[in-house]
Amino acid sequence: MAAGTKRMVERHVIFRNLKSLEALGAVTDICSDKTGTLTQGKMIAKRAYVPACGVFSVEDAENPSDPTEGRVTLKDSAGQDASKARAFDVSTVQDNTHLKSFLDVAALANLSTVWQSKDDSTWHARGDPTEIAISVFGGPWKTLVEYPFDSDVKKMSVVMSNSQTGEVQVFTKGAVERVLESCASFYPSADSTESTPMTEQQRLKILDTVDEFASQGLRVLALASPAAPAELDFQTDIKRDLVECDLTLRGLIGLYDPPRAESAASVACCRNAGIEVQMLTGDHPGTARAIAIEVGILPSRTKLQKLPKHVSDSLVMTASSFDKLNDDEVDRLPQLPLVVARCAPHTRVRMIEALHRRKKFAAMTGDGVNDSPSLEMADVGIAVGMAGSDVAKDASDIVLTDDNFASILNAIEEGRRMFDNIQKFILHLLAENIAQACTLLVGLAFKDARRLSVFPLVPVEIIWVIMITSGMPDMGLGFERTTPGIMDRAPQPLKRGVFTTEVLVDMLVYGLWIAALCLGAFSLVLFGFGDGQIGIGCSETYSAECDTVFRARTTCFACLTWFALFLAWELIDMRRSLFRMQPDSKKYFTQWIYDVRRNKSLF
Numbered sequence: 001m002a003a004g005t006k007r008m009v010e011r012h013v014i015f016r017n018l019k020s021l022e023a024l025g026a027v028t029d030i031c032s033d034k035t036g037t038l039t040q041g042k043m044i045a046k047r048a049y050v051p052a053c054g055v056f057s058v059e060d061a062e063n064p065s066d067p068t069e070g071r072v073t074l075k076d077s078a079g080q081d082a083s084k085a086r087a088f089d090v091s092t093v094q095d096n097t098h099l100k101s102f103l104d105v106a107a108l109a110n111l112s113t114v115w116q117s118k119d120d121s122t123w124h125a126r127g128d129p130t131e132i133a134i135s136v137f138g139g140p141w142k143t144l145v146e147y148p149f150d151s152d153v154k155k156m157s158v159v160m161s162n163s164q165t166g167e168v169q170v171f172t173k174g175a176v177e178r179v180l181e182s183c184a185s186f187y188p189s190a191d192s193t194e195s196t197p198m199t200e201q202q203r204l205k206i207l208d209t210v211d212e213f214a215s216q217g218l219r220v221l222a223l224a225s226p227a228a229p230a231e232l233d234f235q236t237d238i239k240r241d242l243v244e245c246d247l248t249l250r251g252l253i254g255l256y257d258p259p260r261a262e263s264a265a266s267v268a269c270c271r272n273a274g275i276e277v278q279m280l281t282g283d284h285p286g287t288a289r290a291i292a293i294e295v296g297i298l299p300s301r302t303k304l305q306k307l308p309k310h311v312s313d314s315l316v317m318t319a320s321s322f323d324k325l326n327d328d329e330v331d332r333l334p335q336l337p338l339v340v341a342r343c344a345p346h347t348r349v350r351m352i353e354a355l356h357r358r359k360k361f362a363a364m365t366g367d368g369v370n371d372s373p374s375l376e377m378a379d380v381g382i383a384v385g386m387a388g389s390d391v392a393k394d395a396s397d398i399v400l401t402d403d404n405f406a407s408i409l410n411a412i413e414e415g416r417r418m419f420d421n422i423q424k425f426i427l428h429l430l431a432e433n434i435a436q437a438c439t440l441l442v443g444l445a446f447k448d449a450r451r452l453s454v455f456p457l458v459p460v461e462i463i464w465v466i467m468i469t470s471g472m473p474d475m476g477l478g479f480e481r482t483t484p485g486i487m488d489r490a491p492q493p494l495k496r497g498v499f500t501t502e503v504l505v506d507m508l509v510y511g512l513w514i515a516a517l518c519l520g521a522f523s524l525v526l527f528g529f530g531d532g533q534i535g536i537g538c539s540e541t542y543s544a545e546c547d548t549v550f551r552a553r554t555t556c557f558a559c560l561t562w563f564a565l566f567l568a569w570e571l572i573d574m575r576r577s578l579f580r581m582q583p584d585s586k587k588y589f590t591q592w593i594y595d596v597r598r599n600k601s602l603f
Contacts, residue, residue, distance in 0.1 A: 004418045011410045012402040020380050020397035022422070024415030026494040027275060027380060029355050029362045031348065034281035034288065035219075036129070036403045037365055037384060038267075038295050039257040043133035046218055047254035049209050051202075052098035052187040064133055065114060065125040098187050102250040105223040108160040109171040130219070133255045147240040151344060151370050154178045154282065157244050170243050171225045175342065176210050176252065176284070179222035186249040195248050209252060214286025217294060218254030225250055259295050262406040267296040269409055274490035278338050280348055285341035289316050292339045315339065319347040330354045348374035361491065363408070365400075366392050382408060409487075416492070417482045423498050424477040424571045427507055432470045432564050434511025436462065439518045439560065446526075448534045454549055455539050456522045456556045469561045473568030481598075483573045484583060506574075514563045521559045525552040569596050 005015045015021050035041055042064045048056040054075055061070025112127025125132040149156035155174020172179060180203060185195035188202075206222075213220045224247035270277050277297050281288050292298040304312050317337040322330075323346070330336070336354055340347060348364065352374055355362040364371075364378035367388035372395035375381030383396035384403040393399050400407050436457075443456035457465070526532060530548035538546035573581045585591040 004414055008411060008414050011414070012400060012404065012407045013411045013414075014385070014399040014401060015397070016393075016399060017397040021411075021415055022418055023361075023380055023494060024363070024398075024412045025417075025419040026361045026491050027363045027412055027415075028360045028491050029276045029278060030270065030408060031278045031280050031351055031355075031362060031364045031374075031378070032405055032408070033365050033367065033384070034279055034283060034291060035257055036367075036386075037400075037405050038263045038279065039259050039291065041129050041257065041403065043129045043219070043255040043257045045133045045253055046256040047213050047216075048102070048251060049206075049213075049253075050098055050102045050251035051206075051249065052190050052192055053096065053102075053251075055209075063123065064129070066123040067114065068123075096190065098190060098192075098250075101225065102223060104169070105171045105173065105225050105250045106253065108169065108225075109156065109158050109173040109223065129257070130221075130255060147243060149174070151282070151368070153240075153244075154342070155182075155244065157240060159243075169225060171223070172244055172247055173221050173223050175282075176206070176220055176222040177342075179224050179247070180206065180249070182244050182247045183222075183224050183249040184246045198249065206249070206252070210284060211286050213252065213254035214284040215290055216254070216256075217287060217290035218256050219283050219287050220252055220254050222252055223250045224248060257291075259291060260404065260406070262404070263295040266406045266409045269487055270412075271296075273412070273487040275412070276338070278336070278340070278351070280340045280343040280351065282343055283341060285316060285318055285339075288339045288341040292316070297338050310334065316341070319343045323347055323350065327354075327357070331357055345370035345373065349377055352377045361494070365408070366396070368392060371395075382411075413482060413487055416486050417480075419492055419498070420483065420486065420574070421478050421480050423500075423503055424480065424574060425474050426498055427503050427510075427574070428477055428564075428568055428571055429470065429474050431507045431510040431514070431567060432465075434507065435514035435518065435560065435563070436465060438512060438515035439556070442515065442519055443522070446522075446534060448536050448538060450536055452539070454534050456519065456553060457560070458539070458553065461553070461557045465557070465560055465564070469564045473564060477568060477571060480572060483576075483581070502574075510567055514560070514567070517563065518556050518559045522552045522556040525555045572596075 004021055005018065008015060008021075032038060044058065044061055044064050046058050048058075050056070057073045057075065058070050059073060063069050112125060112131035114123065114125045114132065116123050145159035147157040153174070155172055155178050157170055157172040159170050172182070180198075183198050185197055186202060188196050210220050226247060267277050279288060279292050279297050283291075289298065293300060298304065298315060299307075304315070307315075311334055314333050314335055314337055316339045319340055319342045322337065322340055323344075325333075330350070331354070336351070336358070340351065345368075348366070348371065352362055352364060361379050363380040363382055364374050365382045365384060366372070366375045367384045369389050369391045372391050375383065375392060375395040380398065381396035382398045382400060383392040385393065385399045385401045386403045388399070388403075398411060439456055440462075444453045446454045446456070448454050526534070526548055530551065532548075533545060534549055536543075536545070538549040542550060570578050572578070576583070579591070582591050587594070
């Protein structure tokens with residue numbers, strides 16, 4: 001197992017708890033984050049909605065840090081107007097007051113930094129990917145005071161200053177539903193000079209726009225600011241409730257975080273391995289659904305429509321809907337939701353509890369301080385190392401150094417490999433012990449003229465077989481690599497342990513069969529090729545009349561040695577023949593030689 005942990009470091013997985021390596025092979029459900037784990041964590045602003053202007057779309061942009069790449073198009077009732085880059089022309093912004101106010105919030109409610117290198121003119125960024133994407137869309141400003149993002153209120157506010165005018169304002173961004181609750185007004189058209197009270201009709205229109213953005217897999221945030229500069233003394237402590245109230249909605253921005261190229265294949269591999277993948281995310285339900293379909297967690301929209309309504313509804317739920325259900329109602333669900341949107345920390349804990357009530361063995365990923373309870377409650381807690389907090393890492397069993405979902409799959413594969421190798425080690429060791437014990441016990445029946453037993457093996461041969469002949473193959477099996485198809489079978493329940501019915505039967509059959517062959521070889525040399533004379537005192541010393549007995553012992557020792565080696569070769573794969581361990585190989589008659597020579601301890 002220690003060797004397995006060293007191997008996993010090279011595959012971007014650090015084990016903080018050695019027991020979790022074996023436990024990973026029994027995982028039946030993985031509750032994963034979306035951002036940065038299933039997706040790349042490199043966001044680009046793709047759409048923006050300003051009520052007074054229309055919908056802006058960013059096209060031909062691939063580098064999330066370069067504000068000069070791509071072009072921006074505006075779609076409103078008058079048609080389309082195209083701009084060459086994401087960084088809007090200064091004159092264009094100054095002529096449009098509402099667009100300027102929107103970009104001010106995009107830049108001001110932001111803690112990231114974007115800069116251009118003086119050496120090679122390349123663009124660089126530092127900070128949260130979400131804020132980098134918004135900052136590239138908007139522009140650079142200076143922070144004075146921050147009201148950080150909170151997972152309960154799902155929004156953040158900052159007090160920032162305009163480096164050109166010295167103006168100080170409060171700006172807010174966050175989940176659309178939460179920001180709308182704090183908004184009292186908006187600007188309905190480009191000609192509006194004063195804000196209009198927020199109406200229920202306008203709220204519904206905004207939510208329809210959110211659904212449209214989310215259906216395209218975009219993460220949607222709302223941007224808002226006070227109608228006028230805040231007259232507050234920020235040198236003293238001011239509660240955020242006094243700041244985040246009576247806001248004016250400036251617009252929405254849709255950020256695209258593309259899924260990792262390997263995520264869909266990894267999710268499909270998990271399904272083949274009998275592992276259910278659940279996505280717990282703080283994003284909008286529409287965004288979560290679109291990404292889940294893209295990576296294969298949910299079936300396609302066509303297949304979803306063919307499912308019964310109560311089944312399809314239970315596959316995607318918001319945290320508020322899930323938390324409203326009591327434990328009995330959750331247990332009566334035909335299936336636990338595969339996607340939970342707007343997920344809160346306590347929702348993660350309830351999901352783990354629900355999985356445990358269904359006798360599932362669950363793994364949970366997390367990165368924040370609030371995720372630590374669910375990481376501790378999960379059977380295997382997995383912290384993301386690049387963006388994760390130290391508290392989350394301390395509460396976890398495993399740390400991913402690349403924040404990649406595929407690395408979780410690698411860890412599960414390694415856990416199954418270790419479990420298989422433990423079974424192989426134990427099976428070979430105990431089968432050899434049974435063979436040796438039966439050979440010696442049955443060998444007591446061979447008696448000389450003084451009615452004293454003549455052993456088929458002498459003590460030095462027994463020690464050699466135990467220490468060398470069986471020891472080296474046992475060690476070799478412990479380091480054996482992953483067998484083909486290991487991720488095509490269901491998880492192995494840990495409660496069943498290594499002593500399954502298959503292992504126990506194999507142990508007896510192999511042990512008794514080897515013992516019978518060794519005793520048969522001993523008898524063949526003694527009675528078939530020899531004269532059947534056992535002599536006197538052949539277990540104590542050598543004499544001429546003991547020559548046949550010593551030849552028979554040598555044959556028995558040679559058979560036991562070779563059978564131990566043959567058994568180790570056969571156990572390279574416990575379910576395939578020695579001659580077909582690589583089912584896809586075209587080397588029908590020689591592939592077994594390569595399989596044996598690959599492991600030096602078995603050759």
